[in-house]
Amino acid sequence: MLINIGAEFGTHLETSEIAIELIDILNKIPEKEFILDFKDVVFITMNFAQAYYTAKLDSDKRISEINFSDNVKMTMGSADEAVNP
Numbered sequence: 001m002l003i004n005i006g007a008e009f010g011t012h013l014e015t016s017e018i019a020i021e022l023i024d025i026l027n028k029i030p031e032k033e034f035i036l037d038f039k040d041v042v043f044i045t046m047n048f049a050q051a052y053y054t055a056k057l058d059s060d061k062r063i064s065e066i067n068f069s070d071n072v073k074m075t076m077g078s079a080d081e082a083v084n085p
Helices: 005-007 016-028 045-060 070-082
Strands: 001-004 035-039 064-067
Touching: 001 005, 005 016, 005 035, 016 045, 045 070
Parallel strands: 001 035, 035 064
Antiparallel strands: none
């Protein structure tokens, strides 16, 4: 299932609560695999990114991401390394 994160959650993802809410919603959907499209997301905080990867690790769902902007890719990459050393 493909989900446009910018359309569903906004273009600026600034809090850990948004990340936790996102994964909680995915966990309630019967689908097992998700592709999250970040094409419309222009800004995320490290708090969002770290909470996202932490919640993703705890989820039984297969979640992948596509279309990171350069800024989002840098923040998400740093957070992924911090959570998954």
